[in-house]
Amino acid sequence: MADSNSRPNVLFVLTDQERYDASAPDGLPVETQAIDSLSSEGVRFQQAVTPISICSSARASLLTGQFPHGHGMLNNCHEPDAIRVDLPDELPTFSEELVAAGYDLTYTGKWHAGRDRTPADFGFSYLGGSDTHHDDIDEAFREYRRERGTPVGEVALEEAIYTGENPRDGDDGTFVAAKSTIDVEETRAYFLAERTIDAIEAHADGDRDGPFFHRTDFYGPHHPYVVPEPYASMYDPDDIEPPDSYAETYDGKPQVHENYLAYRGVADFDWELWAEALAKYWGFITMIDHQLERILASLENQGLAEETVVVHASDHGDFAGSHRQFNKGPLMYDDTYRIPLQIRWPGVTDGGATCSVPVHLHDLAATFLELADVPAPDSFDSRSLVPVLENSGEPADSDDWRDSAFAQYHGDEFGLYSQRMVRTDRYKYVYNGPDIDELYDLEADPAELQNLIDHPAYVDVRRDMRTRLVEWMDETADPNRVWVTDALETAS
Template structure:
């Protein structure tokens, strides 16, 4: 049997609620037809989770098949990826595959295990971005980063690879990462749309851990008027709040970008002195959602271009296509943007896969999968033996049958070690198909959620006598999984 190619399309901070195949309140207003095509022609996982909801750590988990505390990349503040350790691209190289990564890398050290790479430095830029070159130095390309990443990926597929070998290509987008700088072709998308607000937009964080109130990722208090929301001039007179990307634009790009926001900004500034705080939050939410979803529109169009190329080139029939993102993201739920917390919107990550002839089109497996499973899965797809020390498991049996094996995990383990950014407290926990237990070591607090009765996670039931049995059971499971995954003590 011919070994399959693997095209791994990856974005940054893509919430499940911003993918129409997942349903949700935005599906009709902000469809993603090309990403949805992967689900329609393959499978979509609704219980897909990350092991650590931050950009760099999630990527390291995928490469190594191991939790952050084992692979060494625990946060974006101080970690550097150890490129000498085993990664799945190295195994593919050794097995005769050609490997490439293009776009956002975000692991500090240079990529290893790739025959070709061209990556953004750090977070990279949206406009006229620099790409680090494999031979050294950097190259600046004119245009928007999403279109450029797509073009570079297509160029490699069509012109720059060894077509006698099967390939693994990781096409990794910056979008829709903060601060949501949209491409000119999307300036007017959603212009007249009013997006529904989540029920928890005005969350007061009662009935849960005290640490929730000390975070700094609220739309109303922490999202900046100019850098994040593109309001010029700054309505609060904050001179340090600037749109840094303007410095990278040509005069024509900057003029067009400013003009796109001018009318709405003028209307806001006129009424700003008399607006209530609630009115300001309503306005911020709409601007935030529109720019975020405009960035998503660009990613979805990129997926369409890549799928079209596979069709036209004849590669589609033997290429596994995966769409995923490093984690989810808050689109106003709990009043937040960003990620990090073990709440559903950020711990869930999209996973859609098309594998012609293997995955039944329209499949919706219910297995609890995690990003530490990707490496083992890719290896089994290609018939490559997996190292015994991988912490993830291959989901190939699930992909082939659409069913969850009896021996499959009944819970996932999550661990966030904390960063200065957004002041989110360290925590870890376990999640089953119905319940979630979170431990906050800094305050020694437990939270327990019944996801069936309280899907928005607004009330912890850890002190409810009716849940005493569930709490005790999950605490035992928590200890078990911490030991199994070699989690260090707090």
């Protein structure tokens, strides 16, 4: 338990659609020096997963400490098919609990956890960078760009890629990637870092009562992967090799997997085009990492580093060509469900420690509260990571920690349907109500190419994983537990 007399500040940096393997030591060859420094000075979580791979739902889980079926924001709140556009007023959130405990909360960047209720409704002083609910640009950033002589909307793009039949035609399809002709200082990533540095300096100057909790939500590396030089050409597409999952055939997989190629407009993308897009995605990651480096330097320069817990995570991952897919969807692969998570707590975490037990993104909600010496509300489906941080990255009693993670998906604009997933360090099981279930041996097949759901050698594994899934659904009062339990009990 954190000492209530010396409660730390918290700096929380959330990226948007960043893959786990982008900063993993044995992952992609992407430069992430700032994230790596957090890993080397704190704890890197090897088995962190998002509760759901869609923006609004994951962000709502972060706030409420609940799985999506608990808070009810099952899909993106800005879409016309949104099940819930705002979180209920009565639902406890970690931010409101922190405010009540005397923390000063500031926030900059992407929100996307409500259509009408903004960060200010949850206890944050919002410092700009967005329209406070989705992806539009606020007046503060527009003015910043006007002052620099590069107004938003008046900048040329080069090397643009779009989905659809003609990847160079922006009249039809989704914007995937491009090179921007602006300077790095004119990007929104740089602007959000500036806003964060302003907040850090304000706290250091005593303008705000402490301790503080600051949250920075970067717009990226979510598509469109638009970056200026030097990031646009930092990675040579000719040097980027296809991932093992690019060999996907979709044999024995749910039909929606193959359908998504056409739905996302990438059925005709070849590897040359994917490599060009990935070079921009990787460049985007490095550009954001360099902004994080500036933020961490400010903490140090202002004398706040030793009393501030720094957390980096992502709301979910990005296919970025894996399984030949774009964006995300009803495909519960590690590309979108496994997330980066690094926590540095000076004087507590051992440098370079790793945590191998499964954790969830929304476990951060309970973690933030324990750091502040505040009990988590009973409504939380969230377990504090403080005991893990205090014990070199591993729980003191491994028998007291779950050896699996639970996740779900409820559909998006393609249609609403129900999926559930349970994942251990070795196996993954996915329940697909309207189609074939999935079972993967992550040790033998880390690319998740072979669905083993009907393999005779995995009958016992299948039974065990289904039992784990039912236990998670019961434990979290998942409203589908009755129907899923009946379906699994009658399955062969």
